Amino acid sequence: MGFWRVVWVVFRKEMLDGVRDRRSLLSTLLFPLLGPLMVTFAFTTVADRQREAGSVELAVAGAENAPALIDFLESNQVEVVELEQTPEEIEAAVESGERDFVLEIPEDFGERFEAAKVASVHFTVDGTRDETRAGARKVERLIQAWSGQMGSLRLIARGVDPQLVNPVRFVQHEVASEQQLAAKVLDFLPMFVIMAAFIGGMQLAVDATAGERERRSLEPLLINPVPREAIVIGKWAGSVVFASGAVILTLAGSLAAVAYAPLEELGISLDLGPSIALGIAAATVPMGFLASGLQLLVATFARSFKEAQSYLSLLMLVPLVPSFVASLWELGDAPWMIPVPALGQQVLLDRVMGGESVSFGAFAIAGASSLLLGLLCVAITARLFRRESIIFGR
Amino acid sequence: MIVVEGLQKRFKAVKAVDGVSFRAEDGCVTGLLGPNGAGKTTTLRMLYGLIAPDGGRVEVDGIDVGRRPLEAQARLGVLPDAQGLYPRLSAVEHVRYFGELHGLRGAELERRVDELITALGMQNIAKRKSAGFSQGERMKVALARAMVHRPQNILLDEPTNGLDVMSTRAMREQIRGLKAEGRCVLFSSHIMQEVSALCDVIVIIARGRVEISGSPDEIRAQAGTEDLEEAFVRLTGVEGAAEADASQEGKG
Numbered sequence: 348m349g350f351w352r353v354v355w356v357v358f359r360k361e362m363l364d365g366v367r368d369r370r371s372l373l374s375t376l377l378f379p380l381l382g383p384l385m386v387t388f389a390f391t392t393v394a395d396r397q398r399e400a401g402s403v404e405l406a407v408a409g410a411e412n413a414p415a416l417i418d419f420l421e422s423n424q425v426e427v428v429e430l431e432q433t434p435e436e437i438e439a440a441v442e443s444g445e446r447d448f449v450l451e452i453p454e455d456f457g458e459r460f461e462a463a464k465v466a467s468v469h470f471t472v473d474g475t476r477d478e479t480r481a482g483a484r485k486v487e488r489l490i491q492a493w494s495g496q497m498g499s500l501r502l503i504a505r506g507v508d509p510q511l512v513n514p515v516r517f518v519q520h521e522v523a524s525e526q527q528l529a530a531k532v533l534d535f536l537p538m539f540v541i542m543a544a545f546i547g548g549m550q551l552a553v554d555a556t557a558g559e560r561e562r563r564s565l566e567p568l569l570i571n572p573v574p575r576e577a578i579v580i581g582k583w584a585g586s587v588v589f590a591s592g593a594v595i596l597t598l599a600g601s602l603a604a605v606a607y608a609p610l611e612e613l614g615i616s617l618d619l620g621p622s623i624a625l626g627i628a629a630a631t632v633p634m635g636f637l638a639s640g641l642q643l644l645v646a647t648f649a650r651s652f653k654e655a656q657s658y659l660s661l662l663m664l665v666p667l668v669p670s671f672v673a674s675l676w677e678l679g680d681a682p683w684m685i686p687v688p689a690l691g692q693q694v695l696l697d698r699v700m701g702g703e704s705v706s707f708g709a710f711a712i713a714g715a716s717s718l719l720l721g722l723l724c725v726a727i728t729a730r731l732f733r734r735e736s737i738i739f740g741r
Numbered sequence: 742m743i744v745v746e747g748l749q750k751r752f753k754a755v756k757a758v759d760g761v762s763f764r765a766e767d768g769c770v771t772g773l774l775g776p777n778g779a780g781k782t783t784t785l786r787m788l789y790g791l792i793a794p795d796g797g798r799v800e801v802d803g804i805d806v807g808r809r810p811l812e813a814q815a816r817l818g819v820l821p822d823a824q825g826l827y828p829r830l831s832a833v834e835h836v837r838y839f840g841e842l843h844g845l846r847g848a849e850l851e852r853r854v855d856e857l858i859t860a861l862g863m864q865n866i867a868k869r870k871s872a873g874f875s876q877g878e879r880m881k882v883a884l885a886r887a888m889v890h891r892p893q894n895i896l897l898d899e900p901t902n903g904l905d906v907m908s909t910r911a912m913r914e915q916i917r918g919l920k921a922e923g924r925c926v927l928f929s930s931h932i933m934q935e936v937s938a939l940c941d942v943i944v945i946i947a948r949g950r951v952e953i954s955g956s957p958d959e960i961r962a963q964a965g966t967e968d969l970e971e972a973f974v975r976l977t978g979v980e981g982a983a984e985a986d987a988s989q990e991g992k993g
Contacts (some may be wrong), residue, residue: 348844356841360830367829367870563825567883570789570821571842572814735792 353573357581361555365585371550375593378546382539383600390608403482406430408437409452413460413468416452419493425486434469441471447479448472450486463501537696538670540597540627541689544634545642545663547593548586549656552642555582556728557655560740569738579729583639583721590635598627623699626710630695633714637688638666640724647731650740669693685709686716742767742925743788743894747797750783757783759949760797765927765942767893770920772940773929776977780949781929782822785898788927789819801894815843818892820900824883828872832863835871836885843890857885862911877908884915895919897928901935913939933970947977 365371408430410417417427430449432440440446451469459466468490472483499509559565568578602624642659649655666689673693680698685691691713698705731737743765750758758780765771773781786792788799790810799806801813826835836857840850858867861881866874871882880900888895897916901909916939919926930936936943937957944954953963953976964972 352844353842356838360827360834360838363834364827364829559825562827563823564827565825566791566821566823567819567825567839567886568842569791570814570817570819571839572811573842574811738791 348573350574350577353577354581354584357578358584361551361582361585362588364554365551365589368550368554371554371589374550375547375589376596379543379593379596379600382536382543382597383604385535385539386601386604387608390604402426403485404428404447405482405486406446406449407452408432408449409454409456412452412454412456416468416490416493420486420489423489425489437471441473444473444476447476448483448486535670536601536627536700537631537673537693538667539601540594540631540696541634541666541670541692542663543593543597544590544631544638545659545666548588548590548635548639549642549659549663551589552582552586552639553646553649553652553655553659555586556643556646557649558652560738561652566738569732575732576726576729579643579725579732583643583725583728586639586643587635587721590639591632594631594635595628598624598631602627623702626699626705627696629710630692630699630705630713633717634666634688634692635717636721637717637724638721640721640728644724644728644731647728647737665689673697685712688717688720691716742802743927744800745784745788745797746799748784748787748794748799749796750780750787750792750794756949758787758794761946761949761951762797763944763951763954765894765925767925768920768923769941770916770926770928770939771942771944772936773927773944773946774933774936774973775929775931775946777931779931779946779977781931781946782898784946785819785821785896785927785929789817789821789896790814815890816893818887818890818895820880820884820887820895820897822898824879826871826874826879826882829870831868831870832866832874832878832882832885833858833868835882836889839886840889845890853889853891857889861885861915876903877905877911880904880908880912884912892924894925895927897926899930900928901930901932909935933973937969945973945976952976 402424404426406428410429421427437449441449449471456466502509645658645662646655649658669690670693680694684694695713746762748758748761761784775781787794790806802816804813806813833854836854863881866878900912916926943960945952960972961967964975966972
């Protein structure tokens, strides 16, 4: 019987077994939902905050003492609500969360302002509350700006060039393209995709090796007159299908989430068109070849199903290292990184999602490296399946 | 036909099999009889090619198992010591899987599967997942998948272990049926009655060696007793128990 016919027979049996296994199906289908959920959650939360910061409601006590300031605030999208409260009441209201923050304008404000003395306004805010921070910063910025304008006017009135009191001007240039900024928001996507490659096929890989032995079905299987390589390749292929399925589902879900996320409100223009989606898939799907191969190999050494699962949970952390490093420090982008599994995928994803064009060669090298290393694991596993100590679990 | 010549296997310090030779003819039931740990399972594993012998050779229908293992395995149907099933597959799916691994397909495969389901009385479990099968039902599935390719030579490692009376009877009928078809049946057991009820030739193994072999009558004559069980005890020796335990480690 032909080698590939055996591979096909084993593969079909593993698929049937895998599809009927609730645990492996759940991990393949449920995990990919996690990424998109987080994308949606992150974007909507950020958007909500920005929307709030866009127009701020400001409670003001003593608004009548500085009508010019109030006019300025209102003309800058600040909704002023007038209050009649004592300072103690104001503090209690902010502390209890009844008010986000309150501005108090003392009675002597107008008098001191006219006399060109420093006039204070008091701002009561709770710094521990994240959700009010953006609004408070906006109010502070506006009052500083108004103060600056008033100062300049006074200098001009006295015949002094206002530039004299502004020796340095701070000008910031953003060099990252908007897409790169957006990619920053999606930094965790590669991590999810790589994890999906490991989680998707894990149950099947364990079931096909350590599970097969624990059930005592490995010995009967190996008595069949077929090459061990064909059996292992069939098992590997089954696991790869599950891993790739999880990767593709994770990608599709995340892209759908991005498509429905309120990106324009965030000032992000993220073009995740078909070409970028294809690029992401081309960079990550081959990861399944290696993930499944490694899992088969490691699980073959385990004496039981549980032992295999705990090994593989640890194994899953290894490919996450580049993602972690990338999220903390600049990973850089050197040619040698492309063929290194996990690292190469990370680099490719950064490029693709940063809107750079990636050569076919880079995809091919990263993919071929995962495939070859996966096949190497398969070859070693097939050799192990010849060992008496592995077959009989001694 | 199976020919075994001077098989040797050592597990670390323990000589599990030490020069075992015998022949199992076609149309004949040959019993490998011995106490636990005598080396029966190890011998059988070398016969079906999962353990490489340190010395000696095995031929299945003239094919050297060491040199051409796949060809030899194609001529063997094996019910090994391990009879694990896949809990999510039905009885039919088990038999079909092994049939396909033996190169059967299409209508021929389906006909053979139906035949085995009927012959072994598995109609009630044919479509059920194997997760809840009884010991007897599991044995039937394991037997069916071992015989799906109509092997000329059948190896059964302690086939009635853990079976109830009805299942044991069914197994004996199967063995007699295979013999009637002219196949070569070799089975191992540590139960004297079973071997004497079925076998044409008995090979008694103890401490990894063949103590004696021949027809039940020949063995009675050689041991000088009419009682086969008495003959077994005399030939294998009660003192063999301690050594048997030692070689058990190698059996796994």
